[in-house]
Amino acid sequence: DYMATVRAEATISRMEAVYDSMRDEEHAEKMAQAHAYNSRFAGLPCSEDIWDYDDQLVCRDAPSSMMAWVEIPKIHCKLPVYHHTTESVLMAGVGHVDMTALPVGGMGTICALSGHSGMSTERMFDDIRRLSAGDHFVVWTLGEPFEYQVCEIHTVDPTDASVLEPQGQ
Numbered sequence: 001d002y003m004a005t006v007r008a009e010a011t012i013s014r015m016e017a018v019y020d021s022m023r024d025e026e027h028a029e030k031m032a033q034a035h036a037y038n039s040r041f042a043g044l045p046c047s048e049d050i051w052d053y054d055d056q057l058v059c060r061d062a063p064s065s066m067m068a069w070v071e072i073p074k075i076h077c078k079l080p081v082y083h084h085t086t087e088s089v090l091m092a093g094v095g096h097v098d099m100t101a102l103p104v105g106g107m108g109t110i111c112a113l114s115g116h117s118g119m120s121t122e123r124m125f126d127d128i129r130r131l132s133a134g135d136h137f138v139v140w141t142l143g144e145p146f147e148y149q150v151c152e153i154h155t156v157d158p159t160d161a162s163v164l165e166p167q168g169q
Contacts (some may be wrong), residue, residue, distance in 0.1 A: 022143075037056055042101075067083055068096075069079055069101070080094065
């Protein structure tokens, strides 16, 4: 677990350096693309030239394909977030659930993240059950903090995708 924490923090630190060196124009373009991508899920008008999912929030000079990182202070958790939820992604950190909004905020959008818990070798999201309504966490995207608050907690059947539908404006 200690080694996994060190690896995650090193990956995040390298990405912070990439974000710090990013030109303002590049940052603005990536953020605009992510918001346009999310507009589809909120049913808002959007541009026709939206980048593909796998190209969203990716930095060409980055040492990894990380799209963001999640920081949950209450449970001392800081993990990289990657595209998709394949087993290899979930062994490296947190996966962004395809076909949900990207982690850049926005009214009516739902960004779903998935992570392992109960692994014998790493803690990952083991302590997620300690969160309660009112707790805060941050998703850092392109070096910008997007703060979220836990509003409700539900146990959801893995086949129930209704919780991933965009919410009303």
